[in-house]
Amino acid sequence: MKTAFIFPGQGAQYVGMGKELSAYYKEADDIFSMADSILKMQLKKLCFEGPEEELKRTEITQPAILTVSTAALEVLKKEGISPDVVAGLSLGEYSALVAAGVISFKDALPLVQKRGKFMQEAVPEGKGTMAAIIGLKRFEVLRICKEASAEGIVEAANFNCPTQIVIAGDIQGVRRAMALAKERGAKKVVELPVSAPFHTSMLEPAGEKLFLELEKIDFYSPQIPFISNVTGDYVSDPEQIKVLLKKQVNSPVLWEDIIKRMIKDGVKVFIEVGPGKSLSSFVKKIDRNSAVINIEDLKTLEKVKHTLKEVAV
Incomplete structure (x- = not known):
């Protein structure tokens, strides 16, 4: 074992x-x-x-x-x-x-x-952020990131488990993706208290x-x-x-x-x-x-x- x-x-x-x-x-x-x-x-x-x-x-x-x-x-x-x-x-x-x-x-x-x-x-403080999306599948989160990227950089940062994916990028892009995730039926969307958009370009x-x-x-x-x-x-x-x-x-x-x-x-x-x-x-x-x-x-x-x-x- x-x-x-x-x-x-x-x-x-x-x-x-x-x-x-x-x-x-x-x-x-x-x-x-x-x-x-x-x-x-x-x-x-x-x-x-x-x-x-x-x-x-x-x-x-x-x-x-x-x-x-x-x-x-x-x-x-x-x-x-x-x-x-x-x-x-x-x-x-x-x-x-x-x-x-x-x-x-x-x-x-x-x-x-x-x-x-x-x-x-x-990344200067106040420019980037991260958010956890709970209750959406991986392909749905990736699609949301692609759509929201029209407003700013937003990318998948952590695939933690089937029910939780963290996204990150600049504030405008991430907040647009958060709004889309809520519209698409995410159980919970939480902006994280971090100082930079880790694990992004x-x-x-x-x-x-x-x-x-x-x-x-x-x-x-x-x-x-x-x-x-x-x-x-x-x-x-x-x-x-x-x-x-x-x-x-x-x-x-x-x-x-x-x-x-x-x-x-x-x-x-x-x-x-x-x-x-x-x-x-x-x-x-x-x-x-x-x-x-x-x-x-x-x-x-x-x-x-x-x-x-x-x-x-």
């Missing part, structure tokens, strides 16, 4: 994340200490105490979530729990690559901080800058099978992974495709490693029969252990 580790992206952050694991596991606390040392800032204090507004800044959020996810990963390793396959949503892809041994945490941390900065700088300049940084870092072949956001398929060539990370910034995230591929290949247990339960919710909507659990504190760690014992029987 195969187990997948899945790693959350931006938006999963909250004040207090990782604090309990850090207090009880030296392995987790060491990751926070390493992050403070590498970034020369009090990231640990920000994760544990906030303020929330500071933690929400993209160039802080991205290394913070990577750190919390890696700390949780170290706890799972300590407990003898390992995955058969890994993937992460957007930023979470970097946590997955650390888990797979493709990139070191030491190299990934400043890289995602720069990624956050480049993404923030690519508007972020291409960020991808170009990011690739210059990627080229400076050693990447290795995955020791654990890894599935890419851009292709929804396995990737093992280190240079191809770099190219896909560049494309990922301005390409839609094929999360539903990733989960379906894992299920097809025999994954029965999904463990969300890091803050929040958003990915767990998506997996449950894709396949109700899968065992889905998350780890972010001691209570959820115990649930992980209990579930793994149950499914092993």
Whole structure:
């Protein structure tokens, strides 16, 4: 019975994340200490105490979530729990690559901080936005984006699960698409509190800058099978992974495709490693029969252990 580790992206952050694991596991606390040392800032204090507004800044959020996810990963390793396959949503892809041994945490941390900065700088604040459309099929959302693009850039950004697709672009285009989605019978349409239209062509300049940084870092072949956001398929060539990370910034995230591929290949247990339960919710909507659990504190760690014992029987 195969187990997948899945790693959350931006938006999963909250004040207090990782604090309990850090207090009880030296392995987790060491990751926070390493992050403070590498970034020369009090990231640990920000994760544990906030303020929330500071933690929400993209160039802080991205290394913070990577750190919390890696700390949780170290706890799972300590407990003898390992995955058969890994993937992460957007930023979470970097946590997955650390888990797979493709990139070191030491190299990934400043890289995602720069990624956050480049993404923030690519589109002036107040120009772009994102919205979640719930209850329409993929082809319907793509058709709406095409129609609304007469008023401004609007593209599909995240295919999260069968009932939720996120669109992004400039404000006029996205809001026109939101209105069309409501007209076409969407159950819910929600504009998201984000500072940039992630995973759209508007972020291409960020991808170009990011690739210059990627080229400076050693990447290795995955020791654990890894599935890419851009292709929804396995990737093992280190240079191809770099190219896909560049494309990922301005390409839609094929999360539903990733989960379906894992299920097809025999994954029965999904463990969300890091803050929040958003990915767990998506997996449950894709396949109700899968065992889905998350780890972010001691209570959820115990649930992980209990579930793994149950499914092993």
